[in-house]
Amino acid sequence: MTRLAQPTNATPHDGCNGLSEKRAFLMHRAWPESPPRCIETHASLIFLTRDRAFKLKKPVLLPHADMRTLAARAALCAEELRLNRALAGDTYRGLTAVVRRPNGSLCLGGAGRVVDWLVEMVRLPEAQMLDKRLVDGPEPRxxxxxxFGQAMITFYRRQVAPPHAGATYFDRLTREMATDLRHLNQMRAHLGQSLSDALCQSAPVQLAAMRGAILARGKAGLVFEGHGDLRAEHVCLTRPPLAFDRVEFDHDFRLIDPHDEIAGLGLECARLGGDWIGPILAAQLAMAGFAPPPPALHRVYVVARCLTQARLAIDHLRDPNPRTPAKWAPRARNFLDMACAVMAADDAALDPARGVPRSPRHR
Incomplete structure (x- = not known):
């Protein structure tokens, strides 16, 4: 098997019969052991063997990434490897080539023409993922x-705030919220009263009012590259703890206020029953010298997170054959209820170290 730090001989088109052939090869012929477990997302296929995880990027066009050519997928694989070694070390082992042999068959590495790349990772213990611990126990200590908070603080301290980071960050938040509200309104039939007119009208106004505060945080060096997609399912409570699956497709998505990133993780932990986790991490971040945002800006961060999570949930119902369709509308409504609760909370309740106010349906 060939494992490289960087992909080579990537060409504009892979000449392969397509994703189905690669999927069949990786499911049934690539491994000497029993067939792997396959997890599918919009962007990738992840093949879990006994001790490894191999990610194959799909040749698809996504809102933020065009992965239809081998060259694009190769570049994204290399960037994913580079970025994730910063927080997950050699859990990210390298890149493995899918090769077309002279006889036309596929193999992992060896002589032939590269038709795709796999990001190879050590398989982390599923039972130690933060989301699994919150749902199935034992409760995280x-x-x-x-x-984990100290690992993130160490990572944040290594980052350098680029010029105009605050303006880039504000513009991205503005675009993201506009997309969220457009999609949510298009799916209003599934959302009922949780998608209130008051929320739709006030959220962008409150974000616009925070432009000066966000620019000031950028000038103070408090907007820089973070994880970009810090969720409970991307945290493993091993010793030492790891965060993985950073956003590789867009640098601007990784530009973030660390308190926004930690608030987003805390929000998801609260949804899973760990409402104490966000406040601890926020307080730890502040004690490390990363000044917390004022309550009004914290409100905007949390509402924006809720809207994005609601949109990502309900957008599953746009798929022709959505997986587990019954869960997405309730999850979206749950995040919208939390957004409304945050909008209604007074400033004292919005201290980042106190967590996120619960909505009546929050659980």
């Missing part, structure tokens, strides 16, 4: 959370 405080020291496990503070160890």
């Amino acid at each position: 405080r020291d496990e959370i503070t160890d």
Whole structure:
């Protein structure tokens, strides 16, 4: 098997019969052991063997990435490897080539023409993922959370705030919220009263009012490259703890206020029953010298997160054959209810170290 740090001989078109052939090869012929478990997302196929995880990027056009050519997928694989080694170390082992042999068959590495690339990772223990621990137990311990918080603080301290980071960040938040509200309104029939007119009208107004505060945080060096997609399913409570699956397709998506990133993780933990986790991480971040945002800006961060998570949930119902369709509308409504609760909360309740106000339906 060929494992490389960087892909080579990438060409504009892979000449392969397509994704179905690669999927069949990776499911049934690539491994000497039993067939792997396959997890499918909009962007990737992840093949889980006994001790490894191999990610194959799909040749698809996404809103933020065009992965239809081998060259594009090769570049994104290399960037994913580079970025994730910063927080997950050699859990990210390298890139493995899918090769077309002279006889026309596929193999992993060896002589032939490269038709795709796999990001190869050590398979992390599923039972130690933060989302699994919150749902199935045992409940994360405080020291496990503070160890993870310290790992993120160490990572944040290595980042350099680029010029105009605040303006780039504000513009991205504005575009993202406009997309969220457009999609949510298009799916209003599934959302009922949770998508209130008051929320739709006030959220962008409150964000616009925070432009000066966000620009000021950028000038103060408090907007820089973070994880970009810090969710409970991307945190593993091993020793040391790891965060993985950083956003590789767009640098601007990784430009973030660390308190926004931690608030987003805290929001998801609260939805899964761990409402104490966000406040601990926010307080730890502040004690490390990363000044927390004022309550009004914290409100905007949390509402924006809720809208994005609601949109990502309900957008599953746009798929021709959505997976587990029954869960997406309730999840979207749950995030919208939390957004309304945050909008209605007073400033004292919006101290980042106190967490996110719960909506009546929050659980």
